Amino acid sequence: MITPILAEMSGNIHIALGCCAAALGVGFVGAKAVEAVGRNPGAFGKVMTLAILGMALAEAIAFYVIFLAK
Numbered sequence: 001m002i003t004p005i006l007a008e009m010s011g012n013i014h015i016a017l018g019c020c021a022a023a024l025g026v027g028f029v030g031a032k033a034v035e036a037v038g039r040n041p042g043a044f045g046k047v048m049t050l051a052i053l054g055m056a057l058a059e060a061i062a063f064y065v066i067f068l069a070k
Contacts, residue, residue: 012069014065014069015065015066015069018061018062018064018065018066019062019065019066021061022058022059022060022061022062022065023062025054025055025058025059025061026055026058026059029051029054029055029058030051030055032051033047033048033050033051
């Protein structure tokens with residue numbers, strides 16, 4: 001009775017964990033970018049460029065997990 005429910009949950013748990021990890025990565029990159037600009041406002045352009053690149057790479061993990069899972 002409970003076995004099919006557990007099988008369905010365990011089949012998709014890696015997708016949830018991968019997307020959660022990507023969301024945490026984007027949040028950490030954003031937080032550190034804001035902190036860096038707060039310390040040195042003159043470096044806004046360079047920090048923003050690196051932050052966007054880092055967020056894109058972190059978000060790519062979620063897409064890999066979703067598309068390669070099935």
